[in-house]
Amino acid sequence: MFFNLIQMKKILNLFDTSQKVDYKTEVLSGLTVAMALVPEAVAFAMIAGLSPLTGLYAAFVMGLVTSIFGGRPGMISGATGAIAVVLVALAVSHGP
Amino acid sequence: MRLVPQPVILGFVNGLAIIIFMSQMVQFKDDQGNWLTDSTLYILLGLVLLTMLIIWGLPKITKIIPSSLAAILVVFAIVFFGGIDTQTVGDMASIKGGFPPFNIPDIAFTFETLALIFPYAAIVAGVGLIESLLTLNIIDEITETRGSGNRESVAQGLANITSGFFSGMGGCAMIGQSLINISNGARARLSGIVAAVMLLVFIMFGANLIEQVPMAALTGLMIMVSIGTFEWASLRTFKRMPQSDIIVMVLVTVITAVLHNLALAVLIGVIIAALVFAWDNAKRIRARKMMDEDGAKHYQIYGPLFFGSIAAFNEKFDPQNDPELVIIDFEESRVVDMSAIEALNKVTERYRKQGKTVRLRHLSPDCQKLLHNADKIIDVNIEKDPSYKVMVDV
Numbered sequence: 001m002f003f004n005l006i007q008m009k010k011i012l013n014l015f016d017t018s019q020k021v022d023y024k025t026e027v028l029s030g031l032t033v034a035m036a037l038v039p040e041a042v043a044f045a046m047i048a049g050l051s052p053l054t055g056l057y058a059a060f061v062m063g064l065v066t067s068i069f070g071g072r073p074g075m076i077s078g079a080t081g082a083i084a085v086v087l088v089a090l091a092v093s094h095g096p
Numbered sequence: 097m098r099l100v101p102q103p104v105i106l107g108f109v110n111g112l113a114i115i116i117f118m119s120q121m122v123q124f125k126d127d128q129g130n131w132l133t134d135s136t137l138y139i140l141l142g143l144v145l146l147t148m149l150i151i152w153g154l155p156k157i158t159k160i161i162p163s164s165l166a167a168i169l170v171v172f173a174i175v176f177f178g179g180i181d182t183q184t185v186g187d188m189a190s191i192k193g194g195f196p197p198f199n200i201p202d203i204a205f206t207f208e209t210l211a212l213i214f215p216y217a218a219i220v221a222g223v224g225l226i227e228s229l230l231t232l233n234i235i236d237e238i239t240e241t242r243g244s245g246n247r248e249s250v251a252q253g254l255a256n257i258t259s260g261f262f263s264g265m266g267g268c269a270m271i272g273q274s275l276i277n278i279s280n281g282a283r284a285r286l287s288g289i290v291a292a293v294m295l296l297v298f299i300m301f302g303a304n305l306i307e308q309v310p311m312a313a314l315t316g317l318m319i320m321v322s323i324g325t326f327e328w329a330s331l332r333t334f335k336r337m338p339q340s341d342i343i344v345m346v347l348v349t350v351i352t353a354v355l356h357n358l359a360l361a362v363l364i365g366v367i368i369a370a371l372v373f374a375w376d377n378a379k380r381i382r383a384r385k386m387m388d389e390d391g392a393k394h395y396q397i398y399g400p401l402f403f404g405s406i407a408a409f410n411e412k413f414d415p416q417n418d419p420e421l422v423i424i425d426f427e428e429s430r431v432v433d434m435s436a437i438e439a440l441n442k443v444t445e446r447y448r449k450q451g452k453t454v455r456l457r458h459l460s461p462d463c464q465k466l467l468h469n470a471d472k473i474i475d476v477n478i479e480k481d482p483s484y485k486v487m488v489d490v
Binding site: 021022023025026027028029030031032033034035036037038039040041042043044045046048050052053054055056057058059060061062063064065066067068069070071072073074075076077078079080081082083084085086087089090094 | 115119161162164165168185188189190191193196212213216219220223224227228231232235236239243244245246247248249250251252254255256258259262263264265266267268269270272273274276277278280281282283284285286287288289290291292293294295296298299306309311314317318356357358
């Protein structure tokens with residue numbers, strides 16, 4: 001019970017309630033970012049020689065996890081060129 | 097990150113801006129890699145410029161919706177209703193898909209597999225962390241708030257693991273998209289969550305619509321991001337900054353932009369900056385020599401004594417011609433590392449061989465402890481020496 005309370009508090013603390021959130025800006029900006037994510041996610045997956053969906057799924061999962069648990073609210077994560085470049089060789093030799 | 101000096105960060109940011117810009121140039125080429133010509137090019141250029149104009153100009157008129165979103169919608173509408181033939185997202189690849197399928201990576205869990213993937217994993221982790229933490233720094237600077245690097249690192253690791261289990265590839269912070277988000281005014285977690293969820297909605301339900309979005313709009317957006325990312329102010333500091341800093345900055349920019357190797361760029365930048373720092377400090381060691389009335393020679397040391405400066409330090413002394421008693425004073429110096437302690441041992445040894453006495457003055461207690469035979473040679477008497485008669489050399 002005690003443990004659960006601490007855990008609850010930790011999860012609730014993720015959302016800094018003292019911060020004033022401009023909901024309209026957040027939602028519209030999120031929408032813009034989602035559109036800007038598409039070509040990059042597709043392109044980087046293709047650089048690494050993977051299916052476009054690999055990049056899109058990465059952008060979704062990583063974007064969600066880091067925006068909830070990350071240390072910098074407002075920062076967007078996903079499939080990036082820097083990572084793709086490293087993965088090319090492995091994907092070519094052992095990939096699907 | 098504390099060890100990453102400002103010129104390295106500036107060089108890195110500029111390198112990223114150049115990468116973002118260069119990666120958009122693909123849009124102006126055809127499948128064979130030739131530059132587009134005639135009407136295809138003009139339409140594309142027109143739409144890209146229109147996008148950039150809206151992104152730049154709209155905030156001056158209204159901030160009711162983010163200008164980048166407005167630009168995408170306007171260009172989308174023009175192309176869609178005007179029936180204009182131009183490259184769209186769908187021409188790259190279909191983005192239609194289901195919910196990311198959960199799967200446990202289908203590999204042999206053997207030592208060979210680990211040996212194969214481990215180097216890649218280590219590089220990906222390094223590159224990802226560096227890019228994420230630098231992006232975090234940049235956002236901190238723009239928003240004048242502080243994010244938590246540790247927490248972000250943990251989240252990045254968690255996100256990469258989760259991505260692996262949901263058929264995704266690895267990743268890290270995306271500087272372009274983060275900057276779009278921040279420049280739109282978003283500051284909270286909600287924007288990132290909306291972005292991720294909307295992306296999934298696009299994949300699962302909106303693929304047909306999103307595939308109609310003209311690439312020109314997104315290209316224009318990314319070009320604006322690269323222009324905004326580039327630290328134009330860093331060009332003006334060229335004349336004011338030390339030459340070594342400029343070299344480091346340009347080098348990091350070039351390695352980032354040309355090799356796309358962010359980790360290497362930052363690492364080389366840090367190493368060069370550290371070496372330059374060590375070199376500068378090595379040159380700063382000086383000794384003021386003087387004789388006192390009792391015939392003892394005093395060496396007053398200025399500047400830090402460390403591995404870089406011991407060679408210069410050793411040259412200062414002349415055990416053969418010095419008098420019976422030599423006093424080395426470290427009041428204006430600092431004994432920094434093991435090499436320095438070793439150098440002190442050597443100097444006292446050189447004088448001992450000549451049968452002369454050396455006293456070290458104003459040493460910190462911890463380096464007194466490290467010196468051999470400390471009690472014999474160190475003058476723990478902290479009080480100042482009375483008066484000087486002759487100043488032999490400056």
